[in-house]
Amino acid sequence: MRLYNTLTRKEEEFRPADGKTVRMYTCGLTVYARGHIGNFRTFLVQDLLRRTLRHQEGYAMRHVRNFTDVDDKTIKGAAEAGVPLLEYTQRWIDAFAEDAKALGLEPVEESPRATEDANLQAMSDMIQALTRRGHTYESDGSIYFKISTMPDYGKLAHLDHEGIQAGARIDADTYAKDDARDFVLWKATKPGEPTWDKGCGPGRPGWHIECSAMALRLLGEPPIDIHGGGIDLVFPHHENEIAQAEGATGRPFARFWVHSEFLNLDHEKMSKSLGNVYTVRDIIDRGFRPSALRYLLLSVHYRKQLMFSFDILNQAEAALTRISDFLVRVQGIQGGEAHPEIAGRVDAAREEFREMMAWDLNAPGALGVVFELVREMHAAMDAGEVSGPDAAVILSAFEEFDKVLGVLALRRAEEAAPPVPAEEIEGLIAERRAARHARNFARADQIRKDLDARGIILEDSASGTRWKRK
Numbered sequence: 001m002r003l004y005n006t007l008t009r010k011e012e013e014f015r016p017a018d019g020k021t022v023r024m025y026t027c028g029l030t031v032y033a034r035g036h037i038g039n040f041r042t043f044l045v046q047d048l049l050r051r052t053l054r055h056q057e058g059y060a061m062r063h064v065r066n067f068t069d070v071d072d073k074t075i076k077g078a079a080e081a082g083v084p085l086l087e088y089t090q091r092w093i094d095a096f097a098e099d100a101k102a103l104g105l106e107p108v109e110e111s112p113r114a115t116e117d118a119n120l121q122a123m124s125d126m127i128q129a130l131t132r133r134g135h136t137y138e139s140d141g142s143i144y145f146k147i148s149t150m151p152d153y154g155k156l157a158h159l160d161h162e163g164i165q166a167g168a169r170i171d172a173d174t175y176a177k178d179d180a181r182d183f184v185l186w187k188a189t190k191p192g193e194p195t196w197d198k199g200c201g202p203g204r205p206g207w208h209i210e211c212s213a214m215a216l217r218l219l220g221e222p223p224i225d226i227h228g229g230g231i232d233l234v235f236p237h238h239e240n241e242i243a244q245a246e247g248a249t250g251r252p253f254a255r256f257w258v259h260s261e262f263l264n265l266d267h268e269k270m271s272k273s274l275g276n277v278y279t280v281r282d283i284i285d286r287g288f289r290p291s292a293l294r295y296l297l298l299s300v301h302y303r304k305q306l307m308f309s310f311d312i313l314n315q316a317e318a319a320l321t322r323i324s325d326f327l328v329r330v331q332g333i334q335g336g337e338a339h340p341e342i343a344g345r346v347d348a349a350r351e352e353f354r355e356m357m358a359w360d361l362n363a364p365g366a367l368g369v370v371f372e373l374v375r376e377m378h379a380a381m382d383a384g385e386v387s388g389p390d391a392a393v394i395l396s397a398f399e400e401f402d403k404v405l406g407v408l409a410l411r412r413a414e415e416a417a418p419p420v421p422a423e424e425i426e427g428l429i430a431e432r433r434a435a436r437h438a439r440n441f442a443r444a445d446q447i448r449k450d451l452d453a454r455g456i457i458l459e460d461s462a463s464g465t466r467w468k469r470k
């Protein structure tokens with residue numbers, strides 16, 4: 001397949017170095033809050049890439065997606081919540097798992113936390129290798145990477161050294177550095193902060209070192225095949241990851257760099273710091289289905305910005321309903337003789353779909369192929385040209401499309417489970433009963449309305465309240 005490589009700024013033919021297993025690393029969530037749908041756009045693009053490589057191109061996957069569980073934000077959050085760091089970050093890891101499942105992300109082979117012992121050890125070992133090779137210096141108890149020792153620093157972001165010096169977003173730490181461009185590898189800790197000593201002195205890891213160290217620990221010898229994340233990570237994070245991994249090993253770090261564009265709200269990047277965020281849960285609470293969100297996230301090419309709105313989420317729901325209704329119609333057809341022209345048309349669509357996905361993950365193009373097939377097959381059914389055997393051919397093509405898209409299986413799973421967990425509904429029914437008892441009819445009514453918006457109807461009768469799906 002062809003993939004756009006940020007390193008070369010070109011689309012290139014991709015296959016794993018060993019021809020069999022793709023060794024891939026995705027920068028994961030910083031776990032100090034529930035991930036927002038902008039974060040999940042990036043994770044979904046990486047999932048789409050993974051599914052295409054696996055189910056369409058036939059490769060095995062060794063895919064690592066980390067959790068950044070120690071940095072200024074997680075430490076601050078844990079202190080404010082008054083709980084240990086590990087317990088605090090676990091909350092957000094659990095929330096991530098819930099949302100990832102709701103969005104149909106395939107499980108990845110490895111989800112390391114930065115603070116696991118073996119990972120901290122790998123970071124410390126890498127820093128010591130960098131020191132042996134003359135790439136570090138110490139200042140005020142912290143260890144820094146000396147960028148002037150890497151002549152090709154800036155090759156991913158395509159910045160020259162001068163440019164970086166002038167325009168870079170400099171690390172917001174207050175430690176003393178020789179040069180503003182240098183970045184911290186191992187930070188001296190303030191009193192009360194978590195501290196480890198794994199051989200390079202007491203402290204805690206800088207953000208960048210964890211990814212270089214965990215990628216090589218879990219994926220093996222460099223270069224790995226693919227490294228990815230959101231476009232904002234190109235500089236400085238990925239540039240620094242390259243400097244660390246290449247400085248420590250003397251070998252190229254990653255062959256392909258795959259970056260996805262932002263999800264925006266009102267023309268601004270969705271981000272926690274701007275406060276303009278929706279989470280997957282917010283979307284569900286407004287009565288939308290995660291499958292519609294997944295569809296929406298797929299429907300814009302990953303290298304284009306996605307302007308999020310509830311209007312386009314409604315359109316995504318409508319598009320997905322068109323496919324589901326079509327499949328219900330096809331499933332209803334039985335008997336009759338096969339029509340070779342239907343099988344021929346379906347085969348051609350399968351091929352076009354594969355070509356679209358193999359062309360730099362052109363999911364919108366692939367969805368175009370799906371909708372053209374839906375249109376033509378509706379017409380063929382209207383004309384009575386689709387038999388039971390043809391229907392089976394059509395359904396198997398949609399199963400194949402969905403291994404990559406992952407929306408129809410998600411839809412089925414949603415259908416099988418109520419949109420609100422049963423225990424939560426029962427709890428709300430009890431709360432509503434108590435509210436009525438206390439003559440707080442406004443609250444009781446609000447509970448009924450909220451559940452209605454989430455797809456659950458309450459029915460009162462003499463024997464109590466029952467609920468059902470809309």
Ligand code: AMP
Pocket residue numbers: 027028029030031037038039040041042229230231232233260261262263264269270271
């Ligand atoms: P963070 O937790 O900030 O490290 O971000 C996790 C991932 O989400 C990174 O790959 C970011 O590039 C990505 N990301 C953050 N905000 C957005 C956004 N608005 N749209 C797309 N990706 C994003």
Ligand code: ZN
Pocket residue numbers: 026027028211237
């Ligand atoms: Zn990273």
